[in-house]
Amino acid sequence: MSEQVKSRQRVQDHGEVFTNPREVNAMLDMVKQETGRIDSRFLEPACGNGNFIAEVLRRKLAVVAVRYRKSAGEYCRYAFVAVASIYGVDILADNVAECRERLLGIVKDEAHKVLKAAPDQQFIDAISYVLKKNILCGDALTMKDAAGxxxxxxxxxxxxxxxxxxxxxxxxxxxxxxxxxxxxxxxxxxxxxxxxxxxxxxxxxxxxxxxxxxxxxxxxxx
Ligand SMILES: C[S@@+](CC[C@H](N)C(=O)[O-])C[C@H]1O[C@@H](n2cnc3c(N)ncnc32)[C@H](O)[C@@H]1O
Structure with missing residues (x-):
């Protein structure tokens, strides 16, 4: 299977074919101004494991780094704002879990690079909590979650x-x-x-x- 397909069954059942990075970037470039705005809100209603929103997050965090790298407090506050304005829904629970982990990983790695130290646990806990609320498992057509x-x-x-x-x-x-x-x-x-x-x-x-x-x-x- 290619990186864009997990299984034939999932393609048949859920139309699950992931978008490759080149296409993701080309599409996001069409709304470049918004992806560079730290608090711009994005919702992806069939987010899969997060190909689009992961790139949106990377772009926003790049702006946070340029503007606030000199102050750890400011950097963390605006990184929180960047994450808190990104939303996703997917019908498959494993995609949702993967997506949350992936976004958290991006935040941790970027913060570590910018702050030159591992970010503190309070910051990680706040980001994890927001991801739990913002990246949800549900049906974007009926707009109901797994519990109905x-x-x-x-x-x-x-x-x-x-x-x-x-x-x-x-x-x-x-x-x-x-x-x-x-x-x-x-x-x-x-x-x-x-x-x-x-x-x-x-x-x-x-x-x-x-x-x-x-x-x-x-x-x-x-
Ligand atoms: C074509 S894939 C796209 C995934 C991701 N957006 C990307 O571009 O890589 C479609 C995704 O929609 C999800 N999906 C299918 N039906 C859905 C529904 N009714 N509500 C929410 N997600 C759904 C699938 O699980 C799959 O992850």
Whole structure:
């Protein structure tokens, strides 16, 4: 089997054929400006073992390194922001596990290179926790997870300094709302939706909000 195919059965059952690095890079180059923005949000709804989002992460971390390599604290904070804005879904649990491990490995290796020392455990724990919440096993068509529950994604926003606000949203509502502008008829009359300045569009209400936490303490919320 080639590196792009794990088994014939998986191709038949799930259309699993991985994209090679040359194609990944060519496609990401089409949105180069966004891949170079540390907090730009990416969602890959059939992420496999993470070929696209791993490269997005590498590109973002390269920017973090250039800007913040002189301060370990700043480097770790912005590396957290880079990871926290990347999302993935795959229907196969082994792909999800591989993808999380792969992204964590990239963060560890890059941090080690930039900081010239192994990153501390608190940083690794925070990154691992975010990856557990952002890279999910589920069906991107029904938008349900393996247990049949609606897929819920956490939004992580750095509010001030080291403080992070977490809000959880249903994927189905996020996708339904995307692209709806403030002045649109539908948006005006839709209840429970809020205008978001950053995207100049309407976003659904969060299904859950959390108190502010330091970014390295996000895992305390369970
Ligand atoms: C063509 S592969 C692409 C993987 C990866 N995006 C890449 O480019 O290397 C398709 C992936 O979609 C996953 N998949 C198939 N049906 C899915 C569904 N309904 N929801 C989520 N993932 C699905 C498969 O497990 C597989 O990993």
């Amino acid at each position: 529950e609606p897929i819920t994604f956490a939004e992580w926003s750095v509010v001030t300094g080291d403080k992070v606000k977490r809000r959880d949203y249903l994927l189905s509502e996020l996708l339904e709302g995307s692209g709806t502008k403030r002045g649109d008829q539908m948006g005006l009359f839709q209840s429970g939706w809020e205008y978001d300045e950053e995207i100049d569009g309407l976003i659904p209400s969060a299904v859950r909000e959390y108190p502010l936490d330091n970014w390295w303490e996000v895992s305390r919320r369970g």
